[in-house]
Amino acid sequence: MAYSHYLSTDRDQRYTCDNKECKHSTRRALMLDTHLDAKTWTCNTCGEAVLIELLDHAGKTHRVYRLQAQHLEPGDRISRDNDLGDWVRVFDSKPAMNKRNEWFLALKDVGKWFVKPDCYFHRTL
Ligand SMILES: [Zn+2]
Structure with missing residues (x-):
């Protein structure tokens, strides 16, 4: 199976930080570039992996972490x-x-x- 080094972000819907210790954990959504590092998919404030909401081809939402x-x-x-x-x-x-x-x-x-x-x-x- 072919796979890419970096996953496509086309289906990304929303980013949040679910680290309770982080001041951004209460934010409704994190902004790309401002609140998170889109190279590592971590929160700029606490460094934890951000929670990503993705839509699959059937329109179902998945909550995932994008991890190495x-x-x-x-x-x-x-x-x-x-x-x-x-x-x-x-x-x-x-x-x-x-x-x-x-x-x-x-x-x-x-x-x-x-x-x-x-x-x-x-x-x-
Ligand atoms: Zn955070």
């Missing part, structure tokens, strides 16, 4: 592309220890994946 492979943990459910219909469970997430400095992911029903550590995935809540 190296920030995924076992038990996370992720989507590998913008289709958002293809959620898989992460079994393992660790450095691949190979010469290409890749990141290793073990995904349920998919198997082993080697990706760039900063390759982005959508993770559900």
Whole structure:
């Protein structure tokens, strides 16, 4: 399956910070560039990952974090592309220890994946 290093943002509807400690957590929405870093998808104020509301092709809303492979943990459910219909469970997430400095992911029903550590995935809540 083909995937892009950076996910498309075409279906993004809204960004919020759900870190209760953050003064922006009560904001109705965060503005791109002003309140969040669109390269890392983190809140400019607290540095935590921002919550993103996305629409899938059927018009259903998904609430996700946009995380790099190296920030995924076992038990996370992720989507590998913008289709958002293809959620898989992460079994393992660790450095691949190979010469290409890749990141290793073990995904349920998919198997082993080697990706760039900063390759982005959508993770559900
Ligand atoms: Zn914040």
